[in-house]
Amino acid sequence: MTLRGGDTSRLRRINLVTTLRTVRSQGPLGLTELARGAALSRPTVEGLVEELLAAGWLRELPPESGQMGRPARLFAFHAAGGHVLGIDIGSYTLRVSVADLGGTVVAAHDEQIASTAGRAERLAGLRTAIAGALEAAGLTADRIAAVCAGTTGVVTTEGVVKLSVGLPEWTGLDLAGELRASFDCPVLVENDCNLAALAEHWRGQAGDVDELVFVLAGVRTGAGILVSGKLLKGARGGAGEIGALPLLGWHRAPVHLTGFQGLPPGTPPQDAAAQVFAAARSGDPAARWAVEQYARDLAEGIAALVLTVDPELVVLGGGVSRSGDVLLAPVRRHLDPFCLEPPVVAISDLGEQAVVLGAVRRALDHVDARLYDFDAPLPKPSS
Amino acid sequence: MTLRGGDTSRLRRINLVTTLRTVRSQGPLGLTELARGAALSRPTVEGLVEELLAAGWLRELPPESGQMGRPARLFAFHAAGGHVLGIDIGSYTLRVSVADLGGTVVAAHDEQIASTAGRAERLAGLRTAIAGALEAAGLTADRIAAVCAGTTGVVTTEGVVKLSVGLPEWTGLDLAGELRASFDCPVLVENDCNLAALAEHWRGQAGDVDELVFVLAGVRTGAGILVSGKLLKGARGGAGEIGALPLLGWHRAPVHLTGFQGLPPGTPPQDAAAQVFAAARSGDPAARWAVEQYARDLAEGIAALVLTVDPELVVLGGGVSRSGDVLLAPVRRHLDPFCLEPPVVAISDLGEQAVVLGAVRRALDHVDARLYDFDAPLPKPSS
DNA sequence: TTATTAATGAAGGATGTTTTTATTTGTGCA
């Protein structure tokens, strides 16, 4: 953080940002409260609010009555002043959500896709899903302020999928480049577990936890890490890939579920987890043993993550998130002995929305960073 | 970073900090260059420099002649305006360094101590070492602006040693509290590996690397991690403690050295490493095998760290840092197959000074943060 | 002596604060 100095116009820019942040964080405010919140004088914020109103970043609400005296004019952030797109590229489903700048999801569209689909087919499905979501939101692509897509695999800072085990066809794809062809706004690409971790911090189990490990568990196993509330990405986008270490259990963990003997023949792998957990829940000893083995292998990898970054909280998400009642206790039992000081372990309640919500959050962060950048002129809202 | 707004006096405070940072980072400067570096007008920086000069944070150097035109007045950061203390509490040695605010070590004092020394004895030795260093620097304790001490074990944010395997007597000690009795300035306590990582970033192998894992290897094994150039401490100070995971090799690694059969009887454990490496260097097959085993166990733990945080660089330090020629190749050979994209592996060249240098850096960072804080008035130099 | 670079000083402009005065607007009571 090397803040540049400058003249009084720069001071005004800073005060403008301060005012905008105050309104956003403290909800609809009158001028008097706003002046107090921003630590500025009332005439000053009045001028600043005027400017923000004219720029389209604030809107005036009808005044609230009920109190003594003249009711204050109320101002709020103009959340509809822009929209972002969050995308989750899964093995079986492509999810796209449109959210306004206040973070409210205003439209969503999912497309099912075969897990065996090739690169071209998957990209085509993606375009369909995007078009569907935009139509549902009543927006066109040029009105989108930022796009973020989550995908399995190691993603470089340039948005290239360097390595994907879950989607082998995906390896080497310049996903950001592909998406940039459809948008003329910033396009971000991120590992899906990382985005899920962001989502947990935003709207999930980790509301006030800044040191977080999110573990995606199911057919695949992966992790996203938050340090001081920010994504740990590593030098080359490879943070959290503890599953690559054969000394720990992640590489063999899913086999306990997909290879479970009690499954009806022909069960697709993505349904195996739910079936095994259901059987365990109803007391089937073989299933309980499978869950136990699965939990042990999962705990080995989690232990390495926990001992490395020492999080306050570990959130389990992905396919297992509906089976917390059966899985949570065994995981804790295996994990705790490995830890110097065991973290809290919780099950995600965001379900399948975690990645797409995290993508929305990431895109919003990008827009916010621009909005709050003193060095650039105040951007314009796009609607 | 939530910068508050304010009036023009706040702007001046920002410009003051900008000017000071410019001088510090770009060395002795004339007013014209300074104005360009700080992106401010010349009359403005002139006033600011006047203020900094009066406050004692800048000093004027004799002008340099030899150039065409009127020679510029030269200004530099007044590094002697304050001093910090860096402390390394080792098993066998207590090191104390005094540095000025420019980071130059102006005095140091070491005390040897028995590794079996109890808490009181070690604390007494520490006081002796501190007094010796202060005397060598010609300073008294009340002139010190900040103190940072490094010790083995997990250290809480409050500066309590929560758990130390290397110094069992140390566990539970409120080290920060003990030191605060001798100083009325901020006292910081930090894990020694963390400080060594900071030192590598400051003056060692990791000059321009912000994603770093430092591995202390020798009689003990530990790690310090830098993410975006900042210390990864974890929620409870337990980051980097991968040695606690029995599935990986760190817990048994030192045994290959201390338990080496070819050692002369009665070799103290702290000398074992050097002897084994020396034997391996001269071709002893048993020693080479021991080194190989040691490197494999070391690599297992490093792999977990690397796969979790994906650093650009891994620095090996501690007891093994003089034996890089024998150790580096085996470690790389065992580490690389575990990694998706192997990081650079290097040997520290800071030797035994790494921790104490890192402690100095940490104390300096603390002072700097105050100096650069817009919300507080400019502090006064202490000498 | 001249060219070059630095220091100095005055004028001008942008911004924020405080203070004052007048106005608006809904509440609550008679």
Place this chain on the structure above:
DNA sequence: TGCACAAATAAAAACATCCTTCATTAATAA
């Protein structure tokens, strides 16, 4: 229904701080 009160808005004046630009003066090398 009408009136006094409370709280917020609105506008303007007076002042202070700070930065910038521009012209002028000072010091040194060639």
